[in-house]
Amino acid sequence: MQVFNCDQCGHLVFFDSVQCLHCGAALAFLPQSLEMVAMKPLDGGWWQRASPKDTGKAEIFRFCRNRTLYDSCNFTVVGGDAHAQCVSCRQTRWLPDLSDLSNLRRWKQIEAAKRHLYYCLARLGLQPGQGERAPQYDLLEEVPGQPPVMTGHASGTITLNVAEADDEERARRRLALNEPYRTLIGHLRHECGHFFWDLLVRDSAHLEGFRALFGDEREDYEQALQNYYAKQDKLVGWQEKFISSYAQSHPWEDWAETWAHYLHMVDLLETAASYQTHVTVPDPSQPHDQLVQDPFGTTPPDFNAMLEQWVPLTLLLNSLNRSLGHQDAYPFALSAGARRKLLWVHELLQQRLLQRQPQPLARSE
Structure with a gap:
């Protein structure tokens, strides 16, 4: 998660902020454009950007009903949307x-x-x-x-x-x-x-590739979970192939655990990049300093580069937690088997992003 700045005064604000503590501006998050903006009130419960974009028209918004009723949401609903709640x-x-x-x-x-x-x-x-x-x-x-x-x-x-x-x-x-x-x-x-x-995956051309890496999801799910919990205290050696112990219970759970860890990865890398974090692993034999890169940057992220930044970043995160007397925030180690599965998720998502991007129109001769 990136950090944000108030577009009225430039002060640091956060994803869940509802007011800038520096200038007092009311803040809202626009889910359509993923922007945090200062808002000014209009008549009838409508709001507008305090600093409208130069687009020729000024959009109007409502705050999500849950902000109005329960002070529990900072997302907006765009004018013309009949829903009272945000997306x-x-x-x-x-x-x-x-x-x-x-x-x-x-x-x-x-x-x-x-x-x-x-x-x-x-x-x-x-x-x-x-x-x-x-x-x-x-x-x-x-x-x-x-x-x-x-x-x-x-x-x-x-x-x-x-x-x-x-x-x-x-x-x-x-x-x-x-x-x-x-x-x-x-x-x-x-x-x-x-x-x-x-x-x-389920009805796609990726299904056979999934089965080759994660296993056959047609295995009886309920029985697989029963077997896992019955043997939980005796399970050893799973670390070489799975990202967590629970991931070995069934291919669906292996996928879900891997998917969750990929989201952990991109989210934490984005947070670190937004603070322009440099990480140096304190190893005299292999000194290596690197600036953490935003995984949502302008060019498609390289998975190996993400891993090179991820490992020292999680070491830093866990060390900071221990300094405050907390347990490790990320208590996992990525084996070669787990990395292959994370790479598969990464490539699947990158391929989907490319397919969803608008294609240029063919020029007529």
Whole structure:
């Protein structure tokens, strides 16, 4: 995630900012153009850029209804759009009982993570175009006497147990499942991976390549998960082929774990690049200093170059965390097998981006 600057005073602001702390301008994020802008009010609840672009017309916007009602969103809705909610919030189909203040807090945290995911997917060219599907979200609470709410994906809908927004509950589940990493954004990145497998791989010419690398997804899924959890304490040697222990449970989970890690990678690299981060690995035998490059730059990113920056960057990140008494923020090591799968995801997305770019019109002779 990049950082932003107030377009009124130039002061540093962030993706979830609603007001510039330096000049006091009201801020909003424009999901259509991925811009953070200062806004000025108009009559009737409409808003306009405080510094309109020189395009010959001044666009008008509404704030997302969830900002007005709950102070929980900084995305806008463009004039002419009949939706009251922004493009991210309207993807949520089911909500927990928001009269419960604990649920209200959980929902706000989850929606913030969803907007973060929206941005990253948009930067990768994965937000839907006209007539294309987008993932839907059911954010559910557990009700006494009812079956437990399981986080997962089915037929384009991502279900998330809102208890995952509670740090103590997420930590309890992470320990119970022997996981090194468990976050809200991690959940969303993993589950959207299942959605994009359906969209990009399942019925495509890429399916056989997927099976050759990740395995045959026609293996019985439920039985595979049962086998994994039954043997979880005895599993060894997975590191050479998989990015996480859970990735070995089934090819679909291997894909989703790899997909989530690719989103981790591009997001963290973009953040580091926005701060113009230089990384020097303190190894006297191989001194190497490099400026972290934006993976969404003007030229298609080279995956090997991304990896060269990723490894020392995560070492720095983990070392900073340890200095503050925290666990490693990125508790993973990328084996050769995991890197091959990340490369496959990278090349799939780069190919899709090229296919979606407008082609120049042929000139008539």
